[in-house]
Amino acid sequence: xxxxxxxxxxxxxxxxxxxxxxxxxxxxxxxxxxxxxxxxxxxxxxxxxxxxxxxxxxxxxxxxxxxxxxxxxxxxxxxxxxxxxxxxxxxxxxxxxxxxxxxxxxxxxxxxxxxxxxxxxxxxxxxxxxxxxxxxxxxxxxxxxxxxxxxxxxxxxxxxxxxxxxxxxxxxxxxxxxxxxxxxxxxxxxxxxxxxxxxxxxxxxxxxxxxxxxxxxxxxxxxxxxxxxxxxxxxxxxxxxxxxxxxxxxxxxxxxxxxxxxxxxxxxxxxxxxxxxxxxxxxxxxxxxxxxxxxxxxxxxxxxxx
Amino acid sequence: xxxxxxxxxxxxxxxxxxxxxxxxxxxxxxxxxxxxxxxxxxxxxxxxxxxxxxxxxxxxxxxxxxxxxxxxxxxxxxxxxxxxxxxxxxxxxxxxxxxxxxxxxxxxxxxxxxxxxxxxxxxxxxxxxxxxxxxxxxxxxxxxxxxxxxxxxxxxxxxxxxxxxxxxxxxxxxxxxxxxxxxxxxxxxxxxxxxxxxxxxxxxxxxxxxxxxxxxxxxxxxxxxxxxxxxxxxxxxxxxxxxxxxxxxxxxxxxxxxxxxxxxxxxxxxxxxxxxxxxxxxxxxxxxxxxxxxxxxxxxxxxxxxxxxxxxxxxxxxxxxxxxxxxxxxxxxxxxxxxxxxxxxxxxxxxxxxxxxxxxxxxxxxxxxxxxxxxxxxxxxxxxxxxxxxxxxxxxxxxxxxxxxxxxxxxxxxxxxxxxxxxxxxxxxxxxxxxxxxxxxxxxxxxxxxxxxxxxxxxxxxxxxxxxxxxxxxxxxxxxxxxxxxxxxxxxxxxxxxxx
Numbered sequence: 001x002x003x004x005x006x007x008x009x010x011x012x013x014x015x016x017x018x019x020x021x022x023x024x025x026x027x028x029x030x031x032x033x034x035x036x037x038x039x040x041x042x043x044x045x046x047x048x049x050x051x052x053x054x055x056x057x058x059x060x061x062x063x064x065x066x067x068x069x070x071x072x073x074x075x076x077x078x079x080x081x082x083x084x085x086x087x088x089x090x091x092x093x094x095x096x097x098x099x100x101x102x103x104x105x106x107x108x109x110x111x112x113x114x115x116x117x118x119x120x121x122x123x124x125x126x127x128x129x130x131x132x133x134x135x136x137x138x139x140x141x142x143x144x145x146x147x148x149x150x151x152x153x154x155x156x157x158x159x160x161x162x163x164x165x166x167x168x169x170x171x172x173x174x175x176x177x178x179x180x181x182x183x184x185x186x187x188x189x190x191x192x193x194x195x196x197x198x199x200x201x202x203x204x205x206x207x208x209x210x211x212x213x214x215x216x217x218x219x220x221x222x223x224x225x226x227x228x229x230x231x232x233x234x235x236x237x238x239x240x241x242x243x244x245x246x247x248x249x250x251x252x253x254x255x256x257x258x259x260x261x262x263x264x265x266x267x268x269x270x271x272x273x274x275x276x277x278x279x280x281x282x283x284x285x286x287x288x289x290x291x292x293x294x295x296x297x298x299x300x301x302x303x304x305x306x
Numbered sequence: 307x308x309x310x311x312x313x314x315x316x317x318x319x320x321x322x323x324x325x326x327x328x329x330x331x332x333x334x335x336x337x338x339x340x341x342x343x344x345x346x347x348x349x350x351x352x353x354x355x356x357x358x359x360x361x362x363x364x365x366x367x368x369x370x371x372x373x374x375x376x377x378x379x380x381x382x383x384x385x386x387x388x389x390x391x392x393x394x395x396x397x398x399x400x401x402x403x404x405x406x407x408x409x410x411x412x413x414x415x416x417x418x419x420x421x422x423x424x425x426x427x428x429x430x431x432x433x434x435x436x437x438x439x440x441x442x443x444x445x446x447x448x449x450x451x452x453x454x455x456x457x458x459x460x461x462x463x464x465x466x467x468x469x470x471x472x473x474x475x476x477x478x479x480x481x482x483x484x485x486x487x488x489x490x491x492x493x494x495x496x497x498x499x500x501x502x503x504x505x506x507x508x509x510x511x512x513x514x515x516x517x518x519x520x521x522x523x524x525x526x527x528x529x530x531x532x533x534x535x536x537x538x539x540x541x542x543x544x545x546x547x548x549x550x551x552x553x554x555x556x557x558x559x560x561x562x563x564x565x566x567x568x569x570x571x572x573x574x575x576x577x578x579x580x581x582x583x584x585x586x587x588x589x590x591x592x593x594x595x596x597x598x599x600x601x602x603x604x605x606x607x608x609x610x611x612x613x614x615x616x617x618x619x620x621x622x623x624x625x626x627x628x629x630x631x632x633x634x635x636x637x638x639x640x641x642x643x644x645x646x647x648x649x650x651x652x653x654x655x656x657x658x659x660x661x662x663x664x665x666x667x668x669x670x671x672x673x674x675x676x677x678x679x680x681x682x683x684x685x686x687x688x689x690x691x692x693x694x695x696x697x698x699x700x701x702x703x704x705x706x707x708x709x710x711x712x713x714x715x716x717x718x719x720x721x722x723x724x725x726x727x728x729x730x731x732x733x734x735x736x737x738x739x740x741x742x743x744x745x746x747x748x749x750x751x752x753x754x755x756x757x758x759x760x761x762x763x764x765x766x767x768x769x770x771x772x773x774x775x776x777x778x779x780x781x782x783x784x785x786x787x788x789x790x791x792x793x794x795x796x797x798x799x800x801x802x803x804x805x806x
Contacts, residue, residue: 043433081353083483164531252531256500
């Protein structure tokens with residue numbers, strides 16, 4: 001187990017180093033951000049002065065070493081646009097995004113898993129095809145469209161829910177559904193195929209022959225043994241939720257990392273954009289690491305294949 | 307029973323007595339304003355992007371301001387006198403207090419000038435004030451010294467906010483940005499990062515007091531959501547909506563659309579050193595091919611006005627006698643047919659995502675319809691800026707741009723786009739350089755206007771650049787809110803009112 005953890009941990013660290021390096025160089029080769037921070041009327045002297053203030057006048061290698069040092073100390077830098085430390089800005093937004101991601105996961109799991117199970121149990125019947133149609137519709141709707149439609153219906157016409165913003169549980173409902181719809185479809189389809197796979201196995205036939213009831217079969221056998229692909233997809237869905245949050249948070253003016261990203265791009269605040277990209281990459285890497293560890297707990301055979 | 311009846315009668319009488327008060331238009335209420343993003347800063351000496359400016363301009367008083375008609379009037383300075391070509395004396399208003407109760411002193415004005423012009427402070431607005439080389443106070447008079455004659459100084463002082471020296475020195479720049487103290491009509495109350503900034507009415511304001519108890523500025527990035535908030539009644543005023551949203555709102559009697567031409571001028575820059583636009587006839591053909599009215603009234607529909615000069619009626623230096631450009635596709639085709647080789651030379655129209663791509667694509671189509679061979683090159687903003695500021699050999703043949711100096715003076719647009727010393731300029735003509743220098747350095751308004759008249763006429767006659775239109779801005783508001791949008795896109799809460 002220790003060897004397994006060390007190997008996966010090592011791989012994660014290499015991936016982190018690669019991401020940090022890529023983010024640094026991609027930001028630098030796509031252009032000089034200094035001109036974007038100044039008014040159009042800024043002279044070349046103004047631009048040079050700003051480059052010196054930001055430390056962009058130093059050799060690229062020196063900047064890179066400095067950047068690595070800052071990363072090692074978890075120093076994300078300072079936003080020149082917002083006049084605040086990037087850490088402070090990011091930390092203030094993380095709870096909002098976590099709240100939204102949790103809401104979306106609840107929507108996806110509470111609706112997606114039962115729908116997937118129902119589709120598997122009614123495979124080949126009309127109801128299964130009907131549910132699959134709904135699931136595909138959920139997956140096909142672009143979030144910016146479904147979000148705006150919900151605002152129009154529930155915020156403007158019916159006035160049941162606040163059209164945007166944050167602060168109460170009612171503010172969370174529409175953004176969670178909009179973001180959760182995509183994951184809901186994924187969970188439903190993965191659950192369906194995993195359960196269908198399991199249902200064809202000998203132990204299920206034996207259980208059925210022994211007269212085990214459907215409820216016990218589902219809770220004790222089918223769902224438990226279908227967990228691996230669901231855990232796996234949860235790791236991937238976390239990064240999907242972060243990506244989807246960019247649109248959902250923008251549409252609903254939800255003050256999380258997604259909206260911060262959009263606002264920082266609009267305000268040309270490249271230090272913040274860089275930090276959000278790094279954070280997203282770290283979350284993806286460590287979610288996958290956590291999924292690997294969970295596999296090994298749920299299915300010990302995984303460790304043997306190291 | 308008797309007591310209940312008595313109580314009811316007293317309550318009814320009380321209610322009747324109060325009713326007239328409740329029905330008056332002076333009911334105190336809050337206002338919620340949806341901005342297109344979160345204010346980047348509350349420190350008025352840092353960023354001056356619109357979302358920050360809308361908010362902090364209500365917290366701080368400036369040296370000067372513009373009234374709703376765009377005229378420069380006093381704010382913290384009550385009067386001013388140009389004592390020499392490079393010195394300006396400002397008489398400072400007495401009886402003004404900051405929100406912490408401390409009196410605003412001339413030394414605060416001096417401190418504000420020195421703070422924003424201090425290179426180490428690193429203000430993004432430094433380029434607008436770096437002509438000021440000294441500031442001093444004597445009595446209630448502040449003297450500003452500039453590096454030579456600087457006629458645009460008054461226009462720049464409209465943007466200079468006065469910050470309290472005693473607070474900034476005590477708490478430092480970061481803490482001041484997080485909880486600013488000014489002397490404006492509204493005081494800073496709360497900044498919920500990423501969500502909103504709340505201001506409270508300054509009951510001791512020396513000037514016109516605001517009609518709202520509180521003003522909540524929210525960050526709502528998506529324009530469709532801002533419009534939905536207005537329709538749902540959760541916002542009273544929303545900024546930056548487009549003509550489609552305006553059409554949608556026009557059918558709703560509870561809301562209204564407000565529009566105003568701004569001081570932004572859209573133009574098409576041409577590379578005068580490369581074919582085909584190094585040829586005057588080709589530039590004329592390009593101008594004839596562009597249907598400016600089609601762009602403003604067909605595509606934009608927000609009240610934009612076609613322009614034939616690099617300034618607008620909102621600028622000092624605008625020449626009302628410049629003839630509008632005409633749209634004549636047939637005439638353009640005659641010119642390109644007569645110079646077929648030149649017209650078919652591949653030309654790149656550089657653009658970036660920040661610009662309205664409907665306009666860029668319409669211009670490309672119009673030019674190609676006339677016989678040109680134009681392709682669009684879309685790059686990210688840093689690359690675009692690198693291209694349009696590069697030497698003529700590396701520069702694109704065409705580029706689309708919108709220019710604002712936030713100073714409402716032709717110097718802020720004509721000089722950077724036409725003077726050979728500017729890296730934005732495609733022109734290298736000593737005659738135009740000399741006129742622009744005269745206009746930039748003369749303290750005589752007539753001399754300045756005459757110089758700009760000549761510059762605009764030369765650009766018009768030779769098609770050195772193709773001005774397109776004066777941009778407009780659209781707001782949506784509840785029908786009871788009285789707000790007059792201005793060319794400098796300011797949003798003064800104490801100039802608004804509510805009619806019930």
